[in-house]
Amino acid sequence: MEDNPASSVAKPQVTQNDQASRLEHAETHATYIEKEALAQLPEEHRQYLLNRHGTLELDPIPDANDADPYNWPRWKKVTNLTLVAFHAMMATFTASAIQSAYPDIAQDLHISLQKTSYLTSLQIALIGGAPLFWRPLSNRYGRRPIFLLSLVCSLAGNIGCAVSHSYATQALCRAIVAWFISPAAAIGSAVVAETFFKRERAKYMGVWTLMVTLGVPIAPFLFGFVALRVSYRWIYWILAITNGVQFVLYFFFGPESRYLRTGVVHRGSALKLEYFNFARIDPSKIKPMEFISPLFLVTRPSVLIPALAYSIVFLLAGVLPTVEVAQLFAEKFEFNAQELGLQYLGFIIGGVVGEQLSGPLSDWWMHRRVSKTQARPPNEHRLWLSYLGFVLAIVGIVIFLIQVDHLPPMQYNVTPIVGAAIASAGNQIVTTILITYSVDCYPDDAASIGVFITFSRQIIGFEGPFWFPQLFENVGLPGSAGVLERWALEDHEGRSGELDGNEIAVYLASAVNIKVKLPDFTDPVLRLLLDYMLGTCGESKAQRVEVKTDVKGGVKGGHDGDIKHEQGTHREEYAPTVTGDNGDDDDVVFLHEHKARKRPRVVIDLEDEEVTPIKGQTKPLKTEST
Numbered sequence: 001m002e003d004n005p006a007s008s009v010a011k012p013q014v015t016q017n018d019q020a021s022r023l024e025h026a027e028t029h030a031t032y033i034e035k036e037a038l039a040q041l042p043e044e045h046r047q048y049l050l051n052r053h054g055t056l057e058l059d060p061i062p063d064a065n066d067a068d069p070y071n072w073p074r075w076k077k078v079t080n081l082t083l084v085a086f087h088a089m090m091a092t093f094t095a096s097a098i099q100s101a102y103p104d105i106a107q108d109l110h111i112s113l114q115k116t117s118y119l120t121s122l123q124i125a126l127i128g129g130a131p132l133f134w135r136p137l138s139n140r141y142g143r144r145p146i147f148l149l150s151l152v153c154s155l156a157g158n159i160g161c162a163v164s165h166s167y168a169t170q171a172l173c174r175a176i177v178a179w180f181i182s183p184a185a186a187i188g189s190a191v192v193a194e195t196f197f198k199r200e201r202a203k204y205m206g207v208w209t210l211m212v213t214l215g216v217p218i219a220p221f222l223f224g225f226v227a228l229r230v231s232y233r234w235i236y237w238i239l240a241i242t243n244g245v246q247f248v249l250y251f252f253f254g255p256e257s258r259y260l261r262t263g264v265v266h267r268g269s270a271l272k273l274e275y276f277n278f279a280r281i282d283p284s285k286i287k288p289m290e291f292i293s294p295l296f297l298v299t300r301p302s303v304l305i306p307a308l309a310y311s312i313v314f315l316l317a318g319v320l321p322t323v324e325v326a327q328l329f330a331e332k333f334e335f336n337a338q339e340l341g342l343q344y345l346g347f348i349i350g351g352v353v354g355e356q357l358s359g360p361l362s363d364w365w366m367h368r369r370v371s372k373t374q375a376r377p378p379n380e381h382r383l384w385l386s387y388l389g390f391v392l393a394i395v396g397i398v399i400f401l402i403q404v405d406h407l408p409p410m411q412y413n414v415t416p417i418v419g420a421a422i423a424s425a426g427n428q429i430v431t432t433i434l435i436t437y438s439v440d441c442y443p444d445d446a447a448s449i450g451v452f453i454t455f456s457r458q459i460i461g462f463e464g465p466f467w468f469p470q471l472f473e474n475v476g477l478p479g480s481a482g483v484l485e486r487w488a489l490e491d492h493e494g495r496s497g498e499l500d501g502n503e504i505a506v507y508l509a510s511a512v513n514i515k516v517k518l519p520d521f522t523d524p525v526l527r528l529l530l531d532y533m534l535g536t537c538g539e540s541k542a543q544r545v546e547v548k549t550d551v552k553g554g555v556k557g558g559h560d561g562d563i564k565h566e567q568g569t570h571r572e573e574y575a576p577t578v579t580g581d582n583g584d585d586d587d588v589v590f591l592h593e594h595k596a597r598k599r600p601r602v603v604i605d606l607e608d609e610e611v612t613p614i615k616g617q618t619k620p621l622k623t624e625s626t
Contacts, residue, residue, distance in 0.1 A: 059198045060443070067270040069195040069257045076255065077195050081204055083254045084191045085211040087147060087184035087246060092215030094154070094181055094239055095123035099326045100224035100341040101232035108232070109167045113327055114469055119174050120323065121465045126178035128458020131186030131451040136290040138187055139447065140282045142258040144275075146183050147250055153180035155243035162236035177239075182454075185212055189435060189450030193443050194257045199363065202382070205439065206359025206432040210351060213428050216322050217347030224341015232337075256281075294448040294455070302379070302441040306434035307453045309390075311460040313430045317393040317423035319461040321400050322347060324468055325420070328404055333412045346417035350396075350424030354389070357425070358432035361385060379440040382433055389429030396423025398481045405477035 041049075041061070048064040049056055052071050062070035069077070098105060098119060106116045138146045157180065160173035184191075188208045196204045223235045255274035258281055266273060297303040325343050329335050335343075362382055369377035399419025407413065435453060439446045471480050 063259070063261045065266060065270070067266060067273040068259050068261070069255075070197065072195070072255070079253055080255055080257060081192065081195065081207060083246070083250050084143075084147070084184050084188050085208045087150070087181075087250070088188045088208055089211035089215035089218075090154075090239075090242065090246070091127050091178075091181045091185035092212055093219045094158075094177055094215075095120055095127060095219075096216045096322060097219040097223050097235050097239060098232065099322065100220035100337045100344075101227035101235060102326045103330055104227055104232045104337060109165075109170070111167055113330070114465075115167070117323060117327065117465045119171060121462050122171060123174055123178035124319070124458050125462035126175055127182045127185055128455045128462065130179045130182040131454055132291055132294060134183040135187060135294060135447050135451045136286050138183065138190075138258070139290075140280055140284070140286060141278070142256045142281045143183075143187065143191060144250075144254060144256040144258075145278055146187075147254065148247060150180045150183050151243045151247040151250065155240050155247070158236045158240035158243065162233050162240065181243075186451045186454040187447045188212075189439055189453075190447035191257045193439050193446035194259065198440065198443075199367065201439070202362040202366070202432065202436040203359045205436045206355050206362075209431045209435055210355040210359075210428060213318065213351045213424070213431060214348060216318060217344035217351070217424070220322070220326070221341045221344035221348065224338045224344075227337035227341075229338075258282075294451040297445075297448060297452045300442070303438045303449055303452060306438050307456040310430055310434045310453065311456045313390065313393050313427055314457050315461050315464050316397050317427040319464045320397065320468060321420040321423060323465050324472075327469070328472075329412075332404070332407070332409050334410065343417055343420075346414075346421035347424045350421035351428045353421075354392075354425035354428030355432065357388065358385065358429040362433055362436065379437055382437050382440070386430055386433040389426040389431075389433065392426030393423050393430065394426070396420060396426060401477045401481040 045064045046056060049058065049062065052062075058070070060070070062068045065071065069080075072080075098116075102113055102116045105111075105119070106113050109116075134146055134150075154177050157173050157177035160176065161170055164170040164173055189205065192201065192205045192208055223232075223238075226232070226234050226238065256277065260282060297307075322344070326340055329340060329343060333339075362385055365385055366377055366382055369381055396419045400416050400423060401419075403416040403419060407416070435449075438449050438453065442449060
């Protein structure tokens, strides 16, 4: 066919210096024309943009072609984003679909609850790694063919899960589904960057990230009813049916968003380019290095730091409560699948509320800066709003863990889920803002950024279910809250390693004046490891730590306090007893000095602990406000 006349309009040239200033990436043709190139546009191109958009204040600059996604009508952009976002949701949705049915699966396959949770962990890991394979293919052949292939193969994998009757076979089929369902969960960020202008990018990036986040709680919420009323195997049949419906909708209503603006000549009508072109879009050769090139973004702080921060928040505020609700609540309150599924409603509400505080608010925040300064604000200006997300995530997970521990067996109330909802809101705020920031920094590499962030998130999230149960068993839920929040939070004066996990849990609990029972450390190796991780063997100007021990056996635990206030210094002295193999007792003494702060009363219940006090007295430690 003849060339599309609009596509033959001269395009601004990208200079060698411009290319050198960008992130070095795989040799693909340029897809992004900066706003600064507006002055170089020919008059015909400028007139096309005025007729199409009513303004030349566009960032980035679209091509003079109806097939350019920036030139699509609003309804087409939103329809395509809806399909891609729902596809992205199906990745996390499929991974967590069986969470409320863990007890049923464990009974059917004759395995433990923890081993059942590995069916979810397996998919979490593969959803993180598989996009490394799909990104180069989607860059060359387009997003649409990859998405269609993804849905067909996912459908087949879910059917395999439904008919498998052994743990190994079901795990294999779950792995196949995870491999093929993953593309939209990673390269969806590229679709948003390829379709929407920068002024509205956070709003629509938030739609995609919200769907990825909501996939985790929506699946067990819905499938709890299915597992109880029919059978957990119908979960897989419903997933397969959903994949089939997605394929039909995407085939007819999902246009191709991958569009090259320089270096190629577009032939044929916009309809053919968008829906019926399954040929190679980018003629560049695929190099083996491209399959791991997103990992080189680790050298870019504006991608690495947001990715790690978001991944840790996702682990603590996303994976931990959603996975542990099924295990903790099933054991403590004897919930069935439907009752477990209903707990995830709080996560859904929290995610939706969090998105309203991140996407639209983030775009307004940036536009407000433009209005005040009449200049484009730095991308980092967006990050101010992320602090609210971090705070909400920390507060939410503390409430969740402490309240689950505080509730007696078989006496349930909704307070842990309130904490989970707060954490979910914080997780969503952090997700939208940090991903949008990284894409704004390197818009031409939006696909690579999505793959890198997804890889980081899923690999860190994958590890959690393997050590969450051991953490809860060895240090208890309040102690776990302290360990996890100490991981996420530095002291407000910039000091590190001043308090261990139990002390932090006590101080957090003191805010609501509740009793906290310190756990019994039965594993000395774990105790020393935790102390090392938390920095209790370190030393700073504001801290002095003395350690005397020869640990050979179990730790029986025990605390007594000698608290003095001298010249504004708060001094605490703890002496747990460590019993060696020879029966001798070796004292481990931890001395912490820090500025005295007024706190509500803290009561540590040590009735069940074996106490060896320093000064010959056996009494619970009490701290009064001073």
